[in-house]
Amino acid sequence: LFAGATDFLKGVVAMDGLPAPDRIEVCFAGRSNVGKSSLINALTGRVKLARASNTPGRTQEINFFTTTGGPYLVDLPGYGYANAPVQIVAKWQRLLKNYLSGRQNLRRAFVLVDSRHGVKKVDEEIMALLDKSAVTFQVVMTKADKVKEKDREKVLEQVRKALSKHPAAYPELVLTSSEKGDGIETLRAIIAGLD
Ligand code: GTP
Numbered sequence: 355l356f357a358g359a360t361d362f363l364k365g366v367v368a369m370d371g372l373p374a375p376d377r378i379e380v381c382f383a384g385r386s387n388v389g390k391s392s393l394i395n396a397l398t399g400r401v402k403l404a405r406a407s408n409t410p411g412r413t414q415e416i417n418f419f420t421t422t423g424g425p426y427l428v429d430l431p432g433y434g435y436a437n438a439p440v441q442i443v444a445k446w447q448r449l450l451k452n453y454l455s456g457r458q459n460l461r462r463a464f465v466l467v468d469s470r471h472g473v474k475k476v477d478e479e480i481m482a483l484l485d486k487s488a489v490t491f492q493v494v495m496t497k498a499d500k501v502k503e504k505d506r507e508k509v510l511e512q513v514r515k516a517l518s519k520h521p522a523a524y525p526e527l528v529l530t531s532s533e534k535g536d537g538i539e540t541l542r543a544i545i546a547g548l549d
């Protein structure tokens with residue numbers, strides 16, 4: 355699925371630009387800078403496929419990546435970036451909402467949560483939107499390399515508690531580090547197993 359021919363297909367700024375839903379897809383949602391683009395790069399083994407950056411709000415389009423005979427991987431614009439202009443935020447939110455509620459071939463949303471910070475209010479909002487849209491979502495903890503073992507459990511507990519309130523949540527968390535490769539194979543297997 356992820357070997358060889360994963361490729362960037364297109365960036366979409368409006369609903370009418372979405373590729374035909376001729377295969378299933380999974381999307382990656384999360385706060386700005388949480389590590390969505392880095393995770394897609396780690397999954398595909400292509401360092402520069404999705405543009406990762408230190409500048410929050412870098413990914414402003416819905417970016418579609420193809421996999422070999424498998425689903426589209428969809429990199430969503432990050433939310434919760436405080437310094438983004440109001441009009442831009444409103445536009446993203448509308449697009450995000452329309453995409454999440456209207457995409458029939460979307461099989462699962464991965465909601466990325468920083469292993470140091472846990473679930474924030476903006477994450478809760480996205481989760482509520484996913485509940486409403488009846489899109490099953492699974493939380494992927496990112497940047498696991500940045501937390502000490504002893505601090506990890508507390509954050510995970512907070513996340514599990516938050517998830518228990520969301521009917522569309524898939525209970526199993528995936529712990530990842532795009533930097534070190536932790537959990538990447540697990541996530542690949544989860545994606546490969548969707549149909
Ligand atoms: P937006 O597109 O702005 O929404 O951000 P994003 O969620 O795509 O984040 P991106 O992948 O660009 O990563 C943001 C920053 O976090 C970059 O500097 C990455 O190098 C860093 N980063 C991402 N994943 C990891 C990780 O697993 N470990 C560590 N240590 N840093 C990471």
Ligand code: MG
Nearest residue numbers: 390391405413
């Ligand atoms: Mg990005």
